Structure formats: C-alpha cells, structure tokens
Amino acid sequence: MNDPGQRQVALYDTTLREGGQAPEVNLDAQAKVRLARALVATGADAIEAGYPMTSPGEFEAVHAVAGEVGGSVIVAALARANRIDVMRANAALAGAARPRITVFVQVSEVQARAAGLTLDQMAQRARESVARARDLVADVQLSLGDVPRAQPGFVAELARAAAEAGAGTISLVDSAGVATPEEIGRAVAGVREALAGLPASVSVHCHDDLGLATANAFAGVLAGADQVECSVNGVGERAGNTALEEIAVLLRVKGPAHGVDCAVRPAELASASAIVELATGYSVSWNKAVVGRHAFVHSAGVHQDAVLADDSSYGALGSVFGAAPGLALGKHTSLAGLRAALVASGASPTTRELADMYRRLKELADAGRSPLTLADLLPAAESGRSGR
Structure with a gap:
C-alpha cells in the first residue's frame, strides 16, 4: 500500500x-x-x-x-x-x-x-x-x-x-x-x-x-x-x-x-x-520487466537455491507483488529446485526417484529439449520403481 x-x-x-x-x-x-x-x-x-x-x-x-x-x-x-x-x-x-x-x-x-x-x-x-x-x-x-x-x-x-x-x-x-x-x-x-x-x-x-x-x-x-x-x-x-x-x-x-x-x-x-x-496485437516479450511471463522465473541453480532459502536474495520484487518466485526446468536447474517444483505440483518423490528424474532432466536439456516439464521426467521415475 x-x-x-x-x-x-x-x-x-x-x-x-x-x-x-x-x-x-x-x-x-x-x-x-x-x-x-x-x-x-x-x-x-x-x-x-x-x-x-x-x-x-x-x-x-x-x-x-x-x-x-x-x-x-x-x-x-x-x-x-x-x-x-x-x-x-x-x-x-x-x-x-x-x-x-x-x-x-x-x-x-x-x-x-x-x-x-x-x-x-x-x-x-x-x-x-x-x-x-x-x-x-x-x-x-x-x-x-x-x-x-x-x-x-x-x-x-x-x-x-x-x-x-x-x-x-x-x-x-x-x-x-x-x-x-x-x-x-x-x-x-x-x-x-x-x-x-x-x-x-x-x-x-x-x-x-x-x-x-x-x-x-x-x-x-x-x-x-x-x-x-x-x-x-x-x-x-x-x-x-x-x-x-x-x-x-x-x-x-x-x-x-x-x-x-x-x-x-x-x-x-x-x-x-x-x-x-x-x-x-503487440506481443509482450517473455523477459519484459515486471509483466513478462519469465520476469520472476529463476533458471540458474545457484539462483534457485538462493530464492528457496530467501526469496529476497534474487527475487527482490516478490514482496511488491506478493508472488512466490518461479522455478524453470533446464540444464542449470538445481536438485533443490527440482524437488521444490515437484513438491509444488503435489508430488512426494523418494530420494531415488528424485535422483533419476534429475539425471533425466540433465540428459534432455543437454539434448536440446525445450521447454521441459515435469511430465517429461516421469519415465525416469517409472524406471526407478520397476528396478526396486
């Protein structure tokens, strides 16, 4: 106010x-x-x-x-x-x-x-x-x-x-x-x-x-x-x-x-x-300040880990909008960032499932897959369950 x-x-x-x-x-x-x-x-x-x-x-x-x-x-x-x-x-x-x-x-x-x-x-x-x-x-x-x-x-x-x-x-x-x-x-x-x-x-x-x-x-x-x-x-x-x-x-x-x-x-x-x-009809750039769809989304793992600990570390404008920082999935995603994304979606992965999904995330990202969603990582989780 x-x-x-x-x-x-x-x-x-x-x-x-x-x-x-x-x-x-x-x-x-x-x-x-x-x-x-x-x-x-x-x-x-x-x-x-x-x-x-x-x-x-x-x-x-x-x-x-x-x-x-x-x-x-x-x-x-x-x-x-x-x-x-x-x-x-x-x-x-x-x-x-x-x-x-x-x-x-x-x-x-x-x-x-x-x-x-x-x-x-x-x-x-x-x-x-x-x-x-x-x-x-x-x-x-x-x-x-x-x-x-x-x-x-x-x-x-x-x-x-x-x-x-x-x-x-x-x-x-x-x-x-x-x-x-x-x-x-x-x-x-x-x-x-x-x-x-x-x-x-x-x-x-x-x-x-x-x-x-x-x-x-x-x-x-x-x-x-x-x-x-x-x-x-x-x-x-x-x-x-x-x-x-x-x-x-x-x-x-x-x-x-x-x-x-x-x-x-x-x-x-x-x-x-x-x-x-x-x-x-003027499209707003995804990285447009304040209103771009990725204006408050964090991709780098070091940024994700920091905002998960304290959203003011990199998401300094979050308090102005009252919004939690977004976390993108890609080759730079941290393990903590992936876990947070999964928890936010309602999932509760085991340690092994998380590791398998994280490995698949890196493989898909290195292969040029974009954008990446949690659904793209599910085969790794299924594989982990069948191997137990």
Missing part, C-alpha cells in the same frame, strides 16, 4: 492515446472502454482517452470513455493549440466527472519549422489555447514538445506564461526520445524554478528510442516532477513510451528512499498488460 506520508507522484496513462497511435494499432470505442476499465483497476490517476480531432470514431471513443470512467480518475483529451481542436476536445469530454484538456505545442526550432511556425507563433498559440481551454474546464495541461532540443530560457518563459493563463500542469515532452536522465532532470529543475509561486505541477512524457524512457521519467521525478505520463507495456509511437508497470514498480521499490510513491496497485499490472497485449 502506498505511504500517504510520501510525495505522491501522479501517473497519467496514455495507453489509449499514445498506444492507440502506435503503428498498426486502431482502437475503437469498445476497445478503449474495455482498456479504460483495466486502467482504472490499476489505480492510475489520469487516463488520456485520445485525440478527438483525429476522426469521428476517435471522438466517439473519447466520449465513450468520458462517460464510462467515474470521478476517481481524470479523463483527458489531446488538442493542438488552436480553437477548433480545443472545442472538439471539450465536446468529446462531455459527461466526464473530471475532464482535462491537454493542449500541445512544439518548442524546439526544428519541430516548429516542421509545423511551419515560428517559436513566437507557437508561444502565442499556446497562451491563447490554454486560456480558451481554461474557460471550458477547470483542469488544463500544456504539453511542450521536444523540450530536450529546445532553448531552456524559452521553455521556462512559456511554462510560466501558460501557468499564469490557467494551466495547472506543464508537461515536458521528449518527443524524439533523445534525452538522457541528466537532461530530463535539468529541464524539470529549470521549469520548477520558473513556476515558483504558481499553483502548477510539472509532468514528464518520455519516449523510449534510446531505451531510457523509464530512467528518464524517474530522473524527472527526482528533480521534482509531480506527474509521469506512461502507457501499459510501454506501447506508443516508434519505440514506445515510459511503461506504466515499470515506473509504478520503480516508484514503489526505490521511491521511498527519495520520499516519493504512487497509488498504482502492482497486483493489477499483469492483468492490464494482458488486456493491452490482446487489444493492440
């Missing part, structure tokens, strides 16, 4: 929006509502339901989620910094108990040029759109795209102007996934300083192109970010985003030493992962 004495970091889940725009993924309203229910179960603080301007179907999907999710969770809709997008987002959120309009602009010169605008034009649109959105809903977020490649002074100035215009959250986005933890930490610290005296939170939105999304998000939290934007299984554009399950468990395990925590329920993460995997 999270400690209310710690600084609580909000998790803003963007599985429905970022995950929904991942290559070859198209989530309809029914799929989004089903996923939203799973996200509510995890304890996520906010759900970004989608980008209503994308299509009529996307508008209806966001509207369906807004009507489905209760008051315990914020429902957000994404909008570009223009009047039409903001109005469309607001209409899609009708019925939401806690609506949020998330306006986004690009703040690096390279991305502003790609959009055909100057930085000054971007800043003006951001201020106007935040003010317009604030007239419609009480909760407005401004997302600043490509912060790591932008001028820190410009970012800080725009962040403060947006907060003064009514933005309750300023999100710093590593749009191209090129930042390091140090760079994210500096960006967050700079914006927090710029927001001094204003009631605005700082959020981080990291992409995983360099495999650093979770590390970057955690660095942002340590620098003072109040919110992390993430998605289940890390699904999203290109290489994806900070994975909800990874940052949630990282905050739960390492956060207390830094005075931070989050409200996500670790026991619900595997179920949410499976639902997202099915909805998106």
Whole structure:
C-alpha cells in the first residue's frame, strides 16, 4: 500500500492515446472502454482517452470513455493549440466527472519549422489555447514538445506564461526520445524554478528510442516532477513510451528512499498488460520487466537455491507483488529446485526417484529439449520403481 506520508507522484496513462497511435494499432470505442476499465483497476490517476480531432470514431471513443470512467480518475483529451481542436476536445469530454484538456505545442526550432511556425507563433498559440481551454474546464495541461532540443530560457518563459493563463500542469515532452536522465532532470529543475509561486505541477512524457524512457521519467521525478505520463507495456509511437508497470514498480521499490510513491496497485499490472497485449496485437516479450511471463522465473541453480532459502536474495520484487518466485526446468536447474517444483505440483518423490528424474532432466536439456516439464521426467521415475 502506498505511504500517504510520501510525495505522491501522479501517473497519467496514455495507453489509449499514445498506444492507440502506435503503428498498426486502431482502437475503437469498445476497445478503449474495455482498456479504460483495466486502467482504472490499476489505480492510475489520469487516463488520456485520445485525440478527438483525429476522426469521428476517435471522438466517439473519447466520449465513450468520458462517460464510462467515474470521478476517481481524470479523463483527458489531446488538442493542438488552436480553437477548433480545443472545442472538439471539450465536446468529446462531455459527461466526464473530471475532464482535462491537454493542449500541445512544439518548442524546439526544428519541430516548429516542421509545423511551419515560428517559436513566437507557437508561444502565442499556446497562451491563447490554454486560456480558451481554461474557460471550458477547470483542469488544463500544456504539453511542450521536444523540450530536450529546445532553448531552456524559452521553455521556462512559456511554462510560466501558460501557468499564469490557467494551466495547472506543464508537461515536458521528449518527443524524439533523445534525452538522457541528466537532461530530463535539468529541464524539470529549470521549469520548477520558473513556476515558483504558481499553483502548477510539472509532468514528464518520455519516449523510449534510446531505451531510457523509464530512467528518464524517474530522473524527472527526482528533480521534482509531480506527474509521469506512461502507457501499459510501454506501447506508443516508434519505440514506445515510459511503461506504466515499470515506473509504478520503480516508484514503489526505490521511491521511498527519495520520499516519493504512487497509488498504482502492482497486483493489477499483469492483468492490464494482458488486456493491452490482446487489444493492440503487440506481443509482450517473455523477459519484459515486471509483466513478462519469465520476469520472476529463476533458471540458474545457484539462483534457485538462493530464492528457496530467501526469496529476497534474487527475487527482490516478490514482496511488491506478493508472488512466490518461479522455478524453470533446464540444464542449470538445481536438485533443490527440482524437488521444490515437484513438491509444488503435489508430488512426494523418494530420494531415488528424485535422483533419476534429475539425471533425466540433465540428459534432455543437454539434448536440446525445450521447454521441459515435469511430465517429461516421469519415465525416469517409472524406471526407478520397476528396478526396486
């Protein structure tokens, strides 16, 4: 259970929006509502339901989620910094108990040029759109795209102007996934300083192109970010985003030493992962952190012996999930590991049966048999009985 004495970091889940725009993924309203229910179960603080301007179907999907999710969770809709997008987002959120309009602009010169605008034009649109959105809903977020490649002074100035215009959250986005933890930490610290005296939170939105999304998000939290934007299984554009399950468990395990925590329920993460995997068609790697089928399975005999004696020796996350470590069968399996697997299955092998099965396990593994199950070892046990 999270400690209310710690600084609580909000998790803003963007599985429905970022995950929904991942290559070859198209989530309809029914799929989004089903996923939203799973996200509510995890304890996520906010759900970004989608980008209503994308299509009529996307508008209806966001509207369906807004009507489905209760008051315990914020429902957000994404909008570009223009009047039409903001109005469309607001209409899609009708019925939401806690609506949020998330306006986004690009703040690096390279991305502003790609959009055909100057930085000054971007800043003006951001201020106007935040003010317009604030007239419609009480909760407005401004997302600043490509912060790591932008001028820190410009970012800080725009962040403060947006907060003064009514933005309750300023999100710093590593749009191209090129930042390091140090760079994210500096960006967050700079914006927090710029927001001094204003009631605005700082959020981080990291992409995983360099495999650093979770590390970057955690660095942002340590620098003072109040919110992390993430998605289940890390699904999203290109290489994806900070994975909800990874940052949630990282905050739960390492956060207390830094005075931070989050409200996500670790026991619900595997179920949410499976639902997202099915909805998106993006298979979860067996060795994927936290939710992979082998994430807590031990194969090496020295590891098996250690976790059987004390599951915190190698299974340090076991206490977070309340799950016993798994033991795989293979050429590295220890005798104690095989015995434990047999006992867990309800078997009570004699010393000779155990020895015969262990010998057969090694023979099959050396011959390349994979995967191996206890059933594969039964002939050895039968042979042992007939030889008595």
